[in-house]
Amino acid sequence: VPALEQEAEDATISQGVVESNWAGFSGRGFVNYDNVIGSSVEYVINAESGGEHDLTFRYANGTTTDRPVSVTVDGAAAQTVSFPGTGAWTTWQTRTLKVVLHAGANRIKATATTANGGPNADKLTAVLVGPPDNEAP
Ligand code: GCU
Structure with missing residues (x-):
């Protein structure tokens, strides 16, 4: 299964x-998120199969x-992800969480x-890290 990804600069900011x-x-x-509560980036991941996925965010702090x-x-299943300091703005690291996606376009x-x-x-x-689930939603 190929990795699916979207660049933040191509997402909805x-x-x-x-x-x-x-x-x-x-x-x-x-x-560069504005330094305010509520600033956001909304990605679209077009999953080939539904099921549990690892979502990996690449970031610098x-x-x-x-x-x-x-x-x-x-719009559902909120989870908080921590993005601790990476030591420099030029040092990029990743944080991963597990979510269930459905086949097709998922707004993250x-x-x-x-x-x-x-x-x-x-x-x-x-x-995709779990068994594929392609039942109709
Ligand atoms: C600096 C840095 C930005 C960063 C910002 C912040 O201005 O150059 O890249 O986004 O700090 O603290 O959010």
């Missing part, structure tokens, strides 16, 4: 800007303060929960 001034990103740049975000899939929204906003967001990757 609310209260954030695409930048490219810190090296090490993939694609054309990354999203050059501060020493966590930048947690709330992650929803099609990552919304900042603190006044610091989210981390600098590079991309989201999804990999």
Whole structure:
């Protein structure tokens, strides 16, 4: 099963800007979330099969303060993901969580929960890790 992914700069950004001034990103740049609660990036992952997936967020956080975000899939099932400091804005790391996706387009929204906003967001990757479930929803 191929990895599915979307660059943050190609996602739907609310209260954030695409930048490219810190090296090490993939694609054309990354999203600098505005430093406010509620800034968000909404990715679309077109899953080939439904089932449990690992969602991996690639990010940088050059501060020493966590930048947690709330992650929803099609508006539901919120989970908080922590994005601790990576040591520098040019040091990119990943955080992974498990979610159930359905076959087809899944909207995965990552919304900042603190006044610091989210981390600098590079991309989201999804990999099927459970048995494929292609029953009609
Ligand atoms: C700096 C940095 C940005 C980052 C921002 C922040 O301005 O250059 O890339 O997004 O801090 O703290 O969010």
